[in-house]
Amino acid sequence: MHVAMIGAGYVGLVSGACFADFGHVVTCVDRNAERIARLKSGEIPLFEPGLDRLVAANIREKRLDFTTELAAPVAQADAVFIAVGTPSRRGDGYADLSHVHAAAREIAAAVTGFTVVVTKSTVPVGTGDEVERIIREVRPDAEVAVVSNPEFLREGAAIQDFKHPDRIVIGTEDERARKVMEGLYRPLYLNQAPLLFTNRRTAELIKYAANAFLATKIAFINEIADLCEKVGGDVQQVARGIGLDNRIGGKFLHAGPGFGGSCLPKDAVALIKIAQDAEAPLRIVETVAAVNDVRKRGMARKVASALGGNLRGKSIAVLGLTFKPNTDDMREAPSIQLITALQDMGAKVRAYDPIGMAQAREMLTGIDFCDSPYSCAEGTDALVIVTEWEQFRALDFDRLKGVMKQAILVDLRNVYRPGEITGFAYHSIGRAEPRRP
Ligand SMILES: NC(=O)c1ccc[n+]([C@@H]2O[C@H](COP(=O)([O-])OP(=O)(O)OC[C@H]3O[C@@H](n4cnc5c(N)ncnc54)[C@H](O)[C@@H]3O)[C@@H](O)[C@H]2O)c1
Numbered sequence: 026m027h028v029a030m031i032g033a034g035y036v037g038l039v040s041g042a043c044f045a046d047f048g049h050v051v052t053c054v055d056r057n058a059e060r061i062a063r064l065k066s067g068e069i070p071l072f073e074p075g076l077d078r079l080v081a082a083n084i085r086e087k088r089l090d091f092t093t094e095l096a097a098p099v100a101q102a103d104a105v106f107i108a109v110g111t112p113s114r115r116g117d118g119y120a121d122l123s124h125v126h127a128a129a130r131e132i133a134a135a136v137t138g139f140t141v142v143v144t145k146s147t148v149p150v151g152t153g154d155e156v157e158r159i160i161r162e163v164r165p166d167a168e169v170a171v172v173s174n175p176e177f178l179r180e181g182a183a184i185q186d187f188k189h190p191d192r193i194v195i196g197t198e199d200e201r202a203r204k205v206m207e208g209l210y211r212p213l214y215l216n217q218a219p220l221l222f223t224n225r226r227t228a229e230l231i232k233y234a235a236n237a238f239l240a241t242k243i244a245f246i247n248e249i250a251d252l253c254e255k256v257g258g259d260v261q262q263v264a265r266g267i268g269l270d271n272r273i274g275g276k277f278l279h280a281g282p283g284f285g286g287s288c289l290p291k292d293a294v295a296l297i298k299i300a301q302d303a304e305a306p307l308r309i310v311e312t313v314a315a316v317n318d319v320r321k322r323g324m325a326r327k328v329a330s331a332l333g334g335n336l337r338g339k340s341i342a343v344l345g346l347t348f349k350p351n352t353d354d355m356r357e358a359p360s361i362q363l364i365t366a367l368q369d370m371g372a373k374v375r376a377y378d379p380i381g382m383a384q385a386r387e388m389l390t391g392i393d394f395c396d397s398p399y400s401c402a403e404g405t406d407a408l409v410i411v412t413e414w415e416q417f418r419a420l421d422f423d424r425l426k427g428v429m430k431q432a433i434l435v436d437l438r439n440v441y442r443p444g445e446i447t448g449f450a451y452h453s454i455g456r457a458e459p460r461r462p
Pocket residue numbers: 031032033034035036037054055056057060108109110111124127128145146147148176177178179180287288
């Protein structure tokens with residue numbers, strides 16, 4: 026089958042490369058000329074483990090190509106995927122659909138023959154109807170079926186997730202479109218990945234509901250962590266104790282500095298807006314978003330209290346800047362609000378991230394970027410682990426102690442266990458000693 030993938034970001038590039046690997050002929054289209062030029066020269070413009078090899082192998086097999094020009098690949102395609110960004114609209118939090126609508130217009134002008142237009146971007150309920158309306162307005166003669174096929178991959182494990190999904194959700198009631206989608210996902214289907222067919226609006230809603238639920242689990246365990254700190258519980262054990270219950274499940278129950286990333290925060294807010302407009306407000310999700318927002322900045326107070334309450338003139342080393350390990354994505358990373366709050370409180374910040382430094386430099390000002398955890402720790406009063414990169418799991422604490430002004434570790438990801446690190450004052454999430462009256 027011929028596939029045109031509009032948008033070559035985290036989702037478009039991974040999906041395009043995986044479809045090519047399934048044996049389809051894929052062209053990734055992006056309006057960002059620099060991104061396409063880098064891809065054409067064999068460079069991957071984002072960090073995703075294994076993607077370089079997958080892309081190179083499929084270019085060699087002549088199943089994967091890149092262009093800024095949408096018309097030719099769309100004209101040839103059996104299926105055109107829209108995988109452009111849907112960020113929060115500035116000011117009100119609604120999903121910004123301008124890229125989706127622009128792509129729909131361009132696709133409409135270029136399609137020939139029966140074509141399935143698939144929305145892979147995360148979009149509000151009813152967006153498929155609007156994409157269809159736009160296409161019919163531009164090209165009343167076009168033979169298209171508009172399908173919703175939301176993506177559930179996680180950055181950092183994106184290829185594995187795409188090739189071994191828990192489920193594939195396909196929103197269409199068009200029989201011909203259903204056949205095309207089954208053909209595209211055939212290798213996964215043969216592998217027993219459940220294909221869930223729904224109507225288009227339901228598919229759109231499934232994606233937002235899934236992300237809101239995951240966000241709720243994180244916000245919930247974070248509040249339980251706060252309670253543990255007050256009453257002397259251990260949140261790691263609470264999470265394990267409830268997570269072993271199959272009805273609850275152990276995933277997404279890691280207490281930390283609050284959820285970030287390119288999806289959970291913006292999708293929660295977008296869903297809240299959809300629900301308010303539909304007069305079916307989602308109070309739980311509203312609370313989750315509010316609680317999470319306050320938490321990220323609140324982590325700076327935790328650092329301050331580890332240092333006796335006052336950060337003026339103090340120097341803080343921050344380890345890990347991306348919103349999670351194994352990605353270079355800085356969107357909505359908890360590190361951003363934490364660092365800004367530390368600076369507001371009068372601290373100097375030094376920072377290190379194994380992969381995300383280039384993106385971080387564009388978003389953060391007034392901090393000293395360092396080239397290793399050890400140079401980052403030099404002369405600092407506290408070390409704060411914000412993102413649990415693998416290389417932070419076995420730090421040389423003797424060496425760190427040797428270069429730091431004070432031996433204080435604030436572990437916002439509970440990478441270490443209390444009492445494990447000798448010679449350091451250790452602070453973590455949800456595992457404090459009980460306060461005795
Ligand atoms: N990143 C994730 O982990 C993830 C997971 C699941 C779903 N999603 C959803 O997938 C969508 C894409 O996310 P992403 O992280 O890949 O975004 P991204 O910002 O990394 O990539 C989007 C790309 O689309 C391009 N683009 C925008 N308008 C275009 C147009 N008209 N024609 C051609 N190219 C265009 C941009 O230049 C950019 O390269 C979003 O809706 C997101 O919510 C993301």
